[in-house]
Amino acid sequence: MNIKTTLLFLVFSGINLNAQNTGLSATEKVVVQHIDKNKAQYEKTSLAIWELAELGFQEDKSTLLLQNLLKENGFNVVSGQEGMPTAFIAEFGEGKPIIGFLAEYDALPGLSQKVSANMEPLEERAPGHACGHHLFGTGSAAAAIALKDWMIKEKIKGTIRVYGTPAEEGGGGKVFMARGGLLDDVDAVLTWHPASRNDASAESSLAIVSAKFTFKGVSAHAAMAPWRGRSALDGVEAMNDMVNMMREHVEPDARIHYAITNGSMAPNVVPAKAEVYYIVRHPEVKEVIRLFERVKKCAQGAAIMRLCQI
Numbered sequence: 001m002n003i004k005t006t007l008l009f010l011v012f013s014g015i016n017l018n019a020q021n022t023g024l025s026a027t028e029k030v031v032v033q034h035i036d037k038n039k040a041q042y043e044k045t046s047l048a049i050w051e052l053a054e055l056g057f058q059e060d061k062s063t064l065l066l067q068n069l070l071k072e073n074g075f076n077v078v079s080g081q082e083g084m085p086t087a088f089i090a091e092f093g094e095g096k097p098i099i100g101f102l103a104e105y106d107a108l109p110g111l112s113q114k115v116s117a118n119m120e121p122l123e124e125r126a127p128g129h130a131c132g133h134h135l136f137g138t139g140s141a142a143a144a145i146a147l148k149d150w151m152i153k154e155k156i157k158g159t160i161r162v163y164g165t166p167a168e169e170g171g172g173g174k175v176f177m178a179r180g181g182l183l184d185d186v187d188a189v190l191t192w193h194p195a196s197r198n199d200a201s202a203e204s205s206l207a208i209v210s211a212k213f214t215f216k217g218v219s220a221h222a223a224m225a226p227w228r229g230r231s232a233l234d235g236v237e238a239m240n241d242m243v244n245m246m247r248e249h250v251e252p253d254a255r256i257h258y259a260i261t262n263g264s265m266a267p268n269v270v271p272a273k274a275e276v277y278y279i280v281r282h283p284e285v286k287e288v289i290r291l292f293e294r295v296k297k298c299a300q301g302a303a304i305m306r307l308c309q310i
């Protein structure tokens with residue numbers, strides 16, 4: 001999906017934009033012209049975000065790029081909502097309806113990548129953007145700016161709000177903004193994701209709970225006196241074992257995944273500390289909470305079994 005079709009999707013998300021469409025309406029033309037005129041600026045911003053590849057809640061420079069882009073285009077920008085320094089809200093216009101766009105800009109750990117279709121890290125183990133996440137913020141900002149131009153041209157009243165939501169990849173900045181009531185007066189919120197096709201989707205996504213489990217044991221020399229130690233890594237492994245056995249007995253729509261974020265550094269040291277990062281998902285919030293309680297029980301059982309603490 002290129003930036004032009006992305007914008008068309010965002011601004012006119014009810015319209016079918018596939019290749020069979022013949023001609024554009026006058027309104028669509030305003031958007032296309034806007035993108036043609038400003039394409040270079042939007043490409044520059046999204047590529048800069050790609051290269052910065054900042055992790056969730058640390059998107060210090062990426063958020064400023066988007067805030068400045070929106071400021072330069074007549075939006076009022078306020079940042080730092082809900083105790084998140086990299087969050088922002090950019091607003092234009094007044095009164096109803098209030099239309100929101102979600103802008104996201106965080107990277108994932110370990111996905112550093114050149115602009116290439118092959119796996120070519122810029123820097124080994126450094127963060128990088130996955131599945132087009134460097135485009136999210138710029139695409140949404142561009143859609144909001146194009147919509148603003150159209151509203152001015154057609155003398156249409158209403159408010160456009162771009163929500164800069166940190167940590168889409170893990171941390172859920174937008175959840176804190178919603179909890180803080182910052183979306184309460186919005187009539188509709190649009191977001192998008194790069195894909196191999198252009199269409200509008202009203203699909204729901206999965207509810208999610210994530211947590212890091214830290215196991216504490218007792219360190220010892222693994223050859224000289226292992227009997228004196230209690231391995232925190234054993235705790236993590238036992239927990240994962242139990243969760244993996246649980247998989248057979250969860251609903252097919254459930255998703256449970258984990259990464260060992262601290263698995264100790266040296267095999268000849270009984271590790272005193274280890275950590276595993278879990279994500280639990282299901283279409284229903286209630287079921288996610290039930291599943292997460294079962295995952296917690298696995299952690300507690302592992303800690304008892306391995307004489308660790310969590």
Ligand SMILES: [Zn+2]
Pocket residue numbers: 130131132133193
């Ligand atoms: Zn994605």
